[in-house]
Amino acid sequence: MYSAGDEVELFLNDESVGKKKLSDDDKCVVRFEMEYQPGNLRAMSYEKGQLVGEYSISTATGKQRLHMAFDKSQKNNSDIVFVNIDVRDASGNVFENLNNEVNLEIEGNGKILAFGSGNPKAQDLYSLPQTTLWNGRALAIIERKTGEKLVVKVSGDDCVTTELSI
Numbered sequence: 001m002y003s004a005g006d007e008v009e010l011f012l013n014d015e016s017v018g019k020k021k022l023s024d025d026d027k028c029v030v031r032f033e034m035e036y037q038p039g040n041l042r043a044m045s046y047e048k049g050q051l052v053g054e055y056s057i058s059t060a061t062g063k064q065r066l067h068m069a070f071d072k073s074q075k076n077n078s079d080i081v082f083v084n085i086d087v088r089d090a091s092g093n094v095f096e097n098l099n100n101e102v103n104l105e106i107e108g109n110g111k112i113l114a115f116g117s118g119n120p121k122a123q124d125l126y127s128l129p130q131t132t133l134w135n136g137r138a139l140a141i142i143e144r145k146t147g148e149k150l151v152v153k154v155s156g157d158d159c160v161t162t163e164l165s166i
Contacts, residue, residue, distance in 0.1 A: 002028050005045035005052050013039040060093035060136075066102065066154050068164040080113070081166055083140040085154055087133065098136040102156035104129045109145040110152075110166070142166070 001008065003022060008030045010017040020030045042056035064087050071082035085102065087095045104115050114126040117134035124131045131138050133156075144150060144166065155161040 001030055001032075001043055001055075003030055003043070003045040003053065004028055005047040007046040009044045009046070011040075011042040011044070012037060014042075058091070058093045060087075060089040060091075060095040062089045064095055064098070064159045065089070066156060066159045066162045068152065068154055068162055070164075070166075079144050081142045081144060081150075083142060083152060083164060085133075085138040085140060087136045087156070087159055095136045098133050100156050100158070101130055101132050102138060102154055102159070104131075104140055105153040105155075106142065106150060107153070108150035109148055110150040111143045111145065112140065113143050114141040115139075 001010075005022070007019055007021050009019040010032050012034070017032055017034055020032070022028065022030055038059040038061070040056055040058045042054065044051060045053035067086050067088045069084050071084060087098050087100070089095065104112060106112065112127070112129055115129060115138065116122060116124055116126045116131050117138045119132070119134035122132065122134070140152065140154075142150070142152065150166040151163055152166060153161060153163040
């Protein structure tokens with residue numbers, strides 16, 4: 001994991017896995033070797049003994065729900081809309097091991113400019129309304145032809161379908 005601090009402590013399900021010091025030679029990277037266990041993984045970064053950062057991630061479980069959200073960095077009135085898509089559980093944890101196919105549908109006067117994932121070896125065509133998730137995620141780039149409302153729907157195998165109004 002990456003840390004700007006000088007020491008990192010890793011916890012698995014609230015039990016410490018260990019603490020490791022970082023040097024300039026580590027280039028902000030610290031590694032912990034351990035066997036996979038489902039649950040919560042939390043890293044705490046320290047600088048001179050003071051907590052300077054914390055990050056946690058939890059295993060997704062249960063029913064898979066497709067989730068969509070606008071890219072937070074874009075303007076609301078833009079003609080080009082970036083929609084982040086992922087598959088989450090009821091607690092909002094992303095199913096990071098999913099590589100399922102998902103389908104995109106637009107209702108209204110809009111066009112799919114690109115639909116794909118961050119997979120560096122993807123075989124999907126970005127112009128089609130379906131793609132394969134990579135690490136449970138995909139991105140749709142949509143052009144609004146007019147200022148009228150668009151409804152974007154995404155569906156996939158074993159997932160609850162969702163929609164987003166633009």
